[in-house]
Amino acid sequence: MAEQEQGNNIPKVYNPQSFEKKWYKFWEDNKFFHAEVDKRKKPYSMVIPPPNVTGQLHMGHALDNTLQDILIRYHRMQGYNTCWIPGCDHAGIATQAKVEGKLREEGTTRYELGREKFLERVWEWKHKFGDRIMYQLRSLGSSLDWDRERFTMDEGCSRAVREVFVSLYEEGLIYQGTRITNWCPDCNTAISDIEVEHVTEQGHLWHLRYQVEGTDQYVEIATTRPETIFGDTGVAVHPDDERYKDLVGKTLILPIVNRRIPLFADEYVDPKFGTGAVKVTPAHDPNDFEMGQRHHLEEIKVIGNTGKMLAGAGKYEGMDRYECRKALVKELEETGVLVSVEEHEHAVGHCSRCHSTIEPLVSKQWFVKMDSLAKPAIEAVKSGKIQFVPERFTKIYINWLENIRDWCISRQLWWGHRIPAWYCDDCGETSVSRTDLTECPHCHSKHIHQDEDVLDTWFSSGLWPFETFGWPEQTEELRQFYPTATLVTGYDIIFFWVARMVMMGLKFGKDIPFHHVFIHGLVRDSQGRKMSKSLGNGIDPVEVIDKYGADTLRFMLITGNTPGNDMRFYWERVESARNFANKLWNASRYMLMNLEGFDRNFKPVKSDYTLADRWILSRYARTVRDVTENLDKFELGEAGRMIEDFIWNEFCDWYIELTKARLYDKENPRAKNTALYVLSYVLERTLRLLHPFMPFITEEIWQKVPHDESVRSIMISDWPAGDEGCINDDIEAQMTAIMETIKTVRNLRAEVGAAPGKHSEVMLNFTAEELRPVFAEHQSYLTTLAAAEPVTLLAAGAAKPENAMTGVVQGVEIYLPLKGLIDVEKETARLQKEREKLQKEIGRLEKKLSNEGFLKKAPAQVVAGEREKLQGYQEKCASVESRMQDLAKL
RNA sequence: GGGGUUAUAGCUCAGUUGGUUAGAGUGUCUCGUUGACAUCGAGGAGGUCACAGAUUCGAAUUCUGUUAACCCCACCA
Numbered sequence: 001m002a003e004q005e006q007g008n009n010i011p012k013v014y015n016p017q018s019f020e021k022k023w024y025k026f027w028e029d030n031k032f033f034h035a036e037v038d039k040r041k042k043p044y045s046m047v048i049p050p051p052n053v054t055g056q057l058h059m060g061h062a063l064d065n066t067l068q069d070i071l072i073r074y075h076r077m078q079g080y081n082t083c084w085i086p087g088c089d090h091a092g093i094a095t096q097a098k099v100e101g102k103l104r105e106e107g108t109t110r111y112e113l114g115r116e117k118f119l120e121r122v123w124e125w126k127h128k129f130g131d132r133i134m135y136q137l138r139s140l141g142s143s144l145d146w147d148r149e150r151f152t153m154d155e156g157c158s159r160a161v162r163e164v165f166v167s168l169y170e171e172g173l174i175y176q177g178t179r180i181t182n183w184c185p186d187c188n189t190a191i192s193d194i195e196v197e198h199v200t201e202q203g204h205l206w207h208l209r210y211q212v213e214g215t216d217q218y219v220e221i222a223t224t225r226p227e228t229i230f231g232d233t234g235v236a237v238h239p240d241d242e243r244y245k246d247l248v249g250k251t252l253i254l255p256i257v258n259r260r261i262p263l264f265a266d267e268y269v270d271p272k273f274g275t276g277a278v279k280v281t282p283a284h285d286p287n288d289f290e291m292g293q294r295h296h297l298e299e300i301k302v303i304g305n306t307g308k309m310l311a312g313a314g315k316y317e318g319m320d321r322y323e324c325r326k327a328l329v330k331e332l333e334e335t336g337v338l339v340s341v342e343e344h345e346h347a348v349g350h351c352s353r354c355h356s357t358i359e360p361l362v363s364k365q366w367f368v369k370m371d372s373l374a375k376p377a378i379e380a381v382k383s384g385k386i387q388f389v390p391e392r393f394t395k396i397y398i399n400w401l402e403n404i405r406d407w408c409i410s411r412q413l414w415w416g417h418r419i420p421a422w423y424c425d426d427c428g429e430t431s432v433s434r435t436d437l438t439e440c441p442h443c444h445s446k447h448i449h450q451d452e453d454v455l456d457t458w459f460s461s462g463l464w465p466f467e468t469f470g471w472p473e474q475t476e477e478l479r480q481f482y483p484t485a486t487l488v489t490g491y492d493i494i495f496f497w498v499a500r501m502v503m504m505g506l507k508f509g510k511d512i513p514f515h516h517v518f519i520h521g522l523v524r525d526s527q528g529r530k531m532s533k534s535l536g537n538g539i540d541p542v543e544v545i546d547k548y549g550a551d552t553l554r555f556m557l558i559t560g561n562t563p564g565n566d567m568r569f570y571w572e573r574v575e576s577a578r579n580f581a582n583k584l585w586n587a588s589r590y591m592l593m594n595l596e597g598f599d600r601n602f603k604p605v606k607s608d609y610t611l612a613d614r615w616i617l618s619r620y621a622r623t624v625r626d627v628t629e630n631l632d633k634f635e636l637g638e639a640g641r642m643i644e645d646f647i648w649n650e651f652c653d654w655y656i657e658l659t660k661a662r663l664y665d666k667e668n669p670r671a672k673n674t675a676l677y678v679l680s681y682v683l684e685r686t687l688r689l690l691h692p693f694m695p696f697i698t699e700e701i702w703q704k705v706p707h708d709e710s711v712r713s714i715m716i717s718d719w720p721a722g723d724e725g726c727i728n729d730d731i732e733a734q735m736t737a738i739m740e741t742i743k744t745v746r747n748l749r750a751e752v753g754a755a756p757g758k759h760s761e762v763m764l765n766f767t768a769e770e771l772r773p774v775f776a777e778h779q780s781y782l783t784t785l786a787a788a789e790p791v792t793l794l795a796a797g798a799a800k801p802e803n804a805m806t807g808v809v810q811g812v813e814i815y816l817p818l819k820g821l822i823d824v825e826k827e828t829a830r831l832q833k834e835r836e837k838l839q840k841e842i843g844r845l846e847k848k849l850s851n852e853g854f855l856k857k858a859p860a861q862v863v864a865g866e867r868e869k870l871q872g873y874q875e876k877c878a879s880v881e882s883r884m885q886d887l888a889k890l
Numbered sequence: 891g892g893g894g895u896u897a898u899a900g901c902u903c904a905g906u907u908g909g910u911u912a913g914a915g916u917g918u919c920u921c922g923u924u925g926a927c928a929u930c931g932a933g934g935a936g937g938u939c940a941c942a943g944a945u946u947c948g949a950a951u952u953c954u955g956u957u958a959a960c961c962c963c964a965c966c967a
Contacts, residue, residue, distance in 0.1 A: 010926095012926085012927075013927085013929070014927095014929075194963095198963085198964075205967080221967080222967065223967060224967065225967085236967095268965095268966085269966090269967085270966055270967085272966095273966055273967065274966090274967060275967095277967095278966090278967050279967075280967090281967095285965080285967075286965045287965050287966075287967075288965095288967085289965095290965085346966085346967090347964080349965095360965090392894075392895085393894095395893080395894080396893080396894075396962075396963085399892095399893075399963080400962095400963075403963085403964090491961095491962090492962095495962095495963095526901095526902090528960085559903095559915090560902070560903055560904080560914090560915075561902090561903070561904090562903085562904075564895090565895080565896085565903095566895095566896095566960090566961090567902090567903090568902065568903090570901090570902065570916085572901090572902085572915085572916055572917085573902075573915075573916080575916090575929075576915060576916070576929095578929065579927095579929045579930090580929095581929090582927065582929045582930090583926090583927065583929080583930085585926085585927080585929095586926040586927035586929090586930085587926060587927080588926080589926050589927080590925090590926030590927080591926080592926090593925085593926070594926090630906095633906085635906080637904090638904080638906085641904080641914080645914090652926085652927085653931085656926075657931095664925090743932095743933095746932060746933070747932095747933070747934095749932095749933090750920085750921075750932070750933045750934080751933085751934095753920095753921085756921070756922055756932080757922090837911080838911095840911095841911060844911095848947080848948075851947055851948085852947080853946085853947030853948085854947035854948065855947080856947075857946090857947055857948090858909075858947065858948075859909090862909055862948095865909080866909080869911090873911090
């Protein structure tokens with residue numbers, strides 16, 4: 001066997017570090033990721049959800065991109081013209097906050113730097129993290145078309161943004177308005193409704209009394225925010241509220257400030273809440289703002305952009321809003337205005353970025369009218385043109401769009417797409433333009449200045465599926481790859497992103513942006529908590545890749561959970577995925593070692609195939625069919641699990657074991673060649689099945705395994721066609737009978753504590769005679785795998801031997817003669833337990849089979865199945881009983 | 891206030907149109923290393939499928955209600 005030794009040059013242990021980088025470079029250098037427009041091929045395109053350049057990728061991105069890469073690789077192998085666009089998102093507010101944080105550490109601010117210098121710093125940041133992100137995506141194995149990499153603030157995207165903004169403006173769908181908006185005092189900008197997180201907090205309800213002018217009567221109001229009293233310009237009650245009927249129209253004296261304010265009636269007020277009278281502060285509350293509009297109340301702004309009190313707050317001017325509240329409550333108490341305080345739980349809005357409390361403020365902002373955009377977006381999903389997977393997210397999407405309000409798109413930030421609007425200092429006109437203006441189009445004055453604000457990040461992300469293909473140019477790419485096939489993303493950005501892409505896609509791309517929205521959940525830590533920086537429980541995907549390999553991480557991420565649900569990260573699960581990779585590695589190693597010096601061109605004829613060969617071919621064909629079906633249903637985890645199951649539990653545990661006799665038999669090279677042929681046939685095709693899931697290890701092995709030499713990489717090989725002709729129920733049934741028999745013998749031997757290496761006789765009796773020739777021919781299987789020697793096939797109708805352990809499988813009774821090795825007492829107790837169990841089952845089935853309803857209504861097939869089952873149990877029970885009798889004799 | 895998800899073995903989760911003795915991984919226990927793999931193999935123990943009803947010949951699976959946990963949406967001061 002010396003010549004065998006030299007072939008053993010494959011490392012014994014799976015070591016992903018030794019080949020992952022190499023293969024990625026090979027793929028990339030050969031442009032296997034790149035797609036050219038090719039009208040002859042069916043397109044399958046995706047755009048990456050562009051990661052924010054705020055930092056590096058986390059585990060959620062790893063999951064997101066693994067799912068996409070599986071879909072892309074699968075379709076590429078199926079012959080589609082696949083294009084997957086990479087890129088990053090500038091993530092305005094988030095990135096700006098990061099860079100500002102860094103400046104703070106350096107002891108400076110963006111205001112000190114100035115706009116231009118500040119933006120330079122952000123671009124530096126962008127390059128640093130953008131590069132890191134692209135490195136991470138490569139490490140993961142993502143087969144992205146790097147020649148088409150984009151950034152939401154590159155030239156093309158900027159053009160697209162401007163085109164969309166101007167068209168919407170021209171259509172009247174974008175307007176500027178002075179409105180109450182959600183203001184984050186820390187980020188110092190307006191934010192949209194969905195950027196506000198509502199948190200229920202324990203607060204107070206302060207009851208205050210306002211004097212009715214010219215009387216000693218008081219009206220008691222209740223408020224959660226006493227500091228806004230300085231901005232009060234009215235008090236409202238419900239029109240039908242009897243308590244206040246006589247007072248409507250009267251004037252009240254606002255305490256502290258001593259302003260005269262009207263008491264009026266408005267339907268909005270809920271008479272059951274508080275005292276039924278509401279202080280109205282139009283400048284600082286959205287509802288009050290609306291009431292103020294209806295009743296022409298003055299808006300008095302008393303809290304500033306940074307959360308400090310303004311001049312209207314009198315002596316409290318300059319004080320922080322919460323300090324002011326504290327001091328003011330004290331004053332109200334001292335002056336007798338405060339009647340009572342109650343505990344009150346209420347929802348308070350917080351900035352989703354920095355978590356400070358939102359201050360509703362009146363300011364001039366740009367808005368997008370949503371109604372006409374939302375309608376087609378709802379319709380596209382309702383009609384099924386766009387499908388959510390899993391389906392339940394449809395409802396969430398539709399419900400949101402049906403209740404949508406106008407979208408505030410301007411941000412008082414510096415990092416982002418500058419709003420293409422210019423104001424003329426001379427004539428006062430506002431001009432919106434596709435090109436940068438240097439003079440006022442109305443009065444030709446040169447004294448114009450551009451709007452200082454930038455657009456909400458999601459305004460540009462919403463254009464991603466078509467701007468990345470060259471829109472607004474009508475490019476060939478756009479024609480071939482738009483609409484994209486599938487969008488893969490987390491459920492957390494359905495509103496932020498998915499909905500906006502659908503609206504913008506329909507409006508400007510003239511079609512839906514994608515056919516499927518494949519939603520996944522969050523990756524949490526082992527305790528189910530969200531991974532976050534502040535908790536310090538985040539795990540860097542690259543750390544996992546460095547330790548265990550990208551294939552391991554990928555496989556771990558996509559198995560063990562169902563689409564749309566959150567999953568937990570466990571190192572144990574990583575190890576388990578690694579073990580699978582190692583198993584595959586070693587199975588391949590076994591084959592490759594044996595392949596040394598053997599004829600790779602050998603082709604067996606039909607009669608060469610053994611039962612095991614035909615069985616594994618049948619199982620393989622079935623696996624191809626099932627895996628393909630599941631991939632088409634987006635059941636990626638299930639598909640992955642099936643491949644693992646096939647490789648480990650069928651190919652390795654049974655088939656490889658059964659080939660050993662042939663491979664080690666030097667006398668019969670033809671048998672050995674046949675085994676090797678089937679081994680490599682199945683392995684090579686199984687690698688292809690697994691490739692989308694574990695691209696690196698499959699390539700590394702595939703390159704060594706016999707394959708079509710005209711194909712240079714597994715990633716561009718064909719997806720295995722399910723050769724359903726190989727699926728053979730009879731063969732599988734025969735093999736199953738043998739495998740079950742082997743398991744039973746192993747069981748029996750373990751029960752009696754037979755020495756592992758010691759072969760012993762096994763006698764078989766057939767209740768299904770057709771199995772006899774199968775066993776006759778394959779006795780060696782039982783010898784190899786169950787230490788059964790000799791295997792004695794009892795004549796039909798033979799009595800069961802005495803003093804033997806008995807086992808029953810479908811069609812076969814198995815006897816293991818006892819050679820005085822057993823503990824009689826222990827065995828008897830065990831048998832009694834088993835008999836009870838069987839009797840219980842028999843009772844259940846007898847009851848079922850004597851139930852007339854069942855006999856009448858259940859399909860005949862099912863009834864027959866139950867009868868068969870019952871018979872099986874009865875036989876088994878009888879054999880248990882006879883064994884007990886035998887035991888008694890010992 | 892509305893909507894959703896989840897509840898199955900010690901732990902993490904499968905269980906797709908109702909018919910299984912309810913599965914896997916991991917952990918645990920017993921046994922086993924002379925050629926693929928101890929990152930392994932063989933075997934065992936371990937579950938009243940949250941609870942209560944209903945539909946059905948038959949329910950982990952369908953329906954109703956209850957409980958618990960989590961999440962999303964929401965302008966009640």
